[in-house]
Amino acid sequence: MDIKDFREQLRTQRWDDHRFYHHSRINQSLHFVSAASFLISYVMMFFDPVVAALIGWLVSMTSRQAGHFFFEPKGYDHVNDATHEHKEEIKVGYNLQRKVVLMAIWALSPAVLYVDPTMFGLFTPWASPADFMRQVAKIWLAIGIGGLLFRTVHLFFIRDIETGLVWMTKILTDPFHDLKLYHKAPLFLLKGELIDPGLEKHVRHA
Template sequence: MTAFMDALRTQRWDDHRYYHHSRINQSLHLLSALSFIVAYGLLPVDPAWAALLAWCVSMTSRQAGHFFFEPKGYDHVNQATHEHKEAIKVGYNLRRKVVLMALWVALPLWLWVDPSLRGLIQPAANLTEYAHDVGMAWFALGVGGLVFRTVHLFFLADVSTGLVWASKILTDPFHDVMLYWRAPLHLLRGELIDPMHHAQAH
C-alpha cells in the first residue's frame, strides 16, 4: 500500500508540474472538479444526468484548459519540450483526447440518426428520453475510456501503473479542489502563468 500511495503521489505531482502552468487552466480545472463532485453525487440517482453534467461541464471545461490555455512551448520549469511531455504522458495526451472528444461528439449524432442503436435500446419518444439516452451513451464512453486506458497501461507499463492511474483519475476532482482553489484569485491579480516556484525547488 505504501508503494501504491507513493506512485499515486508521483503521478499527481507529474500531472501538476507538467500540465497545469496556466492559471486559466487551473481555474477551469477547479470548475471541472466541483461539477464532477456534483456528478458523483448524482451517479446513484441517475447515471445519465450525472454523465450529462460530467461531459458537458466538467470535461469541456477541463479539456478547454489544456487545449486552449496551457502553454505548449518549451517548459523551462521542468526543462522539457511539449513533445517530450506528450510522449511520456501516463494518461490521455492531447492526441488521445482528440479521439475521445470526437467520440463524445459522435455519440449524440449516432443516436439522432439511429435512435435504437441497431436495435440495442428502445428508441427515444421525445427529447427528454433522447437526452437520457445520450447521457447513458456518454456514461458508457466515460467508463469505457477509463477501463481501456487502465488495461492499456497494464501492457505498456505494469498492472500497478494502470491501477494507480485509474485511482488518480477517479479522485482527481477532490485533489484538484485542494490544489487549485486559489487559482481564480491569482487570475484576478493578473497572474496568467503559475511561476511554479514549488516545482523548481522540488
C-alpha cells in the first residue's frame, strides 16, 4: 500500500465529507462539541471503557448525528452542483439511511436488555439501575466497534481494501480533525451566520 496514495485518499474523503455534509454552522458547532467529547471518550477508554461508551454515544454521537439529521440542508446543493440523493448514493461511509439503522439499533438495545436481562446469555442479570447502565454501555461499545468494522469490511468488497482502511482511519481521527476544522463555528453561529459562506469559495478553488 502506497503511503502517499493513502494520505491523498484520506484527504479526499475528508474534503468530500466537509463540502457535501457540513454547510450548516449549527451542524459544524455540534461537530465541535462531538469532537471534544469524543476526545474525552478516547482518554476514558484507558481508564473505564464503560464510561467512554456512555460519553461516546450519549454526547458525541447524539450531537454529531443531530447536526446531520436536523440542521444540514437537504435540498439541491448549488455549491457542489449535486442533489441530496446523489450525495447519499456516493457517500463512502454511513449515509443518512444507514445512520438511521445504526441509531435505531443503538436506541433499541436497552429495551432488549430490559426484556432479557441476560442479553441472550451474555450477561449476569442486572440487579440495580447502575448495573443496567453499565451493561447497556457495554452493548453500546460493541455496537460502536461493530459498526466501524462492519462498514470497513463492507467497503473491502464493494470498493477495495484501501478505501475501507482509509475510511476507518478517517472515522477514528475525525475528532482531532473536526476540532481543528470547526472550532470557530460556535463563534460564527453567535454572530448569526447559519451557513458557511466560505465553503463555496473553497469548492470553486479546489
